[in-house]
Amino acid sequence: MVRKRKSDQLFYKYFKEWIELYKVGAVRSVTLSKYNMSLQRVYELAPNLKVGEIDRRKYQQLLNDYALTHEKQTTMDFHHQLKGAILDAVDEGLIATNPTRKIIIKGKKPKEKRTKFLNQFEIQALLRQLDLSSEINWDWFILLVAKTGLRFSEALALTPNDFDFSKQKLSITKTWNYKGTTGNFQPTKNQSSKRTLQIDWQTAMQFSQLIKNLDPNKPIFVKNRVFNSTINYRLKVLCTNANIPIITIHSLRHTHASLLLFAGVSIASVATRLGHSSMTTTQETYLHIIQELENQDNDKIMKHLALLI
Structure with a gap:
């Protein structure tokens, strides 16, 4: 009787309860916000869909409707969030068979992609434009991200205590919640994001x-509320002055990783430095570079083998 009543429950209500049960307090606030956004979209697209009615056709139609206004990758993310709740409903016997099997992910045509990273000559040209004064400013922030590959929120959370100048190391243990009206420290994206980086002398x-007289426990760069757009606008000015492609602050992270890979640093080391939870993430993100390096390796192999004859 209870199972019958639950299978007649509207899916968006079941999904809401699932989020509260399994996600609240277990994931970061930014991730929880994404789940709540997905919940809102389910309510808009399928307000009358009951849990027990979900089959492969109805689930595919839900994804298709979502894909009309979203790119393929966003639709994939939406699918992954719903899939967790649906598979639990299958385990509970509320849905007869897994409706997420063999699902086709669609999506509208993606926007023209911005430049993801700069090459070595372009990043050098960018760094020459920086106004590195005797006091902390956003140009110092840009330099540090370029040298470390830190995420935006990780770099904002840095305090003087995170630096070990005797060993030339930088500890990443937290992030800064810059999206809230009052900023505060938050946990890192995942456990792998807690790491110690070597920095150059x-x-x-x-x-x-720069930081010798600053409060050891307060963020170095944060004085007031911080907006991502502020730093990106500064980068736009610098890139324009340097006559190079305009990039975002996140592109500096990609640039850092790309230059390391081209320099011959292993994927494992790059993944650790970036704080990726697995090398798979690194391989997928930088697949084009890895393929280019493999082509270069193949040329070296052929030349080496030719010398053996």
Whole structure:
């Protein structure tokens, strides 16, 4: 009787209860917001869909409707969030068979992609444009992200205590919630994001002087509310002045990783430095670079083999 009543429950209500039960307090607030956005879309697209009615056709139609206004990758993310709740409903016996099997992910034509990373000559041209004054400013922030590959929120959360200048190391243990009206420290994206990075001696020396008189427990760069767009606008000005492609602050992270890969640094080391939870993420993100490096390796192999004859 209870199972029959639950199978007649509207799916968006079941999904809401599932989020509250399994996600609230278990995931970061930004991730929870994405689940709640997905919940809102389910309510808009299928307000009358009952849990027990979900089969492969109805689920595919829900994804198709969502894909009309979203790109393929966003539709995939939507699918993954719904799939967790649906598979639990299958385990509970509320849905007869898994309706998510062999699902086709669609999506509208993606927007023209921005430049994801700069090459070595372009990043050098960008860094030459920086106004590295004797006090902390956003140009110092840009330099540090370029040298470390930190996520935006990770770099904002840095305090003087995170630096170990004697060992030229930087500890990443937290992020800064810049999206809230009042900023505050938050946990890292995942456990793998907690890491210690080696920094070059020049950067270590520069920052040791910049932050020596600052509060050891307060963010170095945050004085007031911070907007991602503020730093991206500064980057736009710098890129324009340097006559290079205009990039975002996140593109500096891609640039850092790309240059390391081209320099011959292993995927495992790059993944660790970026704080990726697995090498698969790194491989998928930088697949085009890895393929290019493999082609270069094939040329080297052929030349080596030719010398053996």
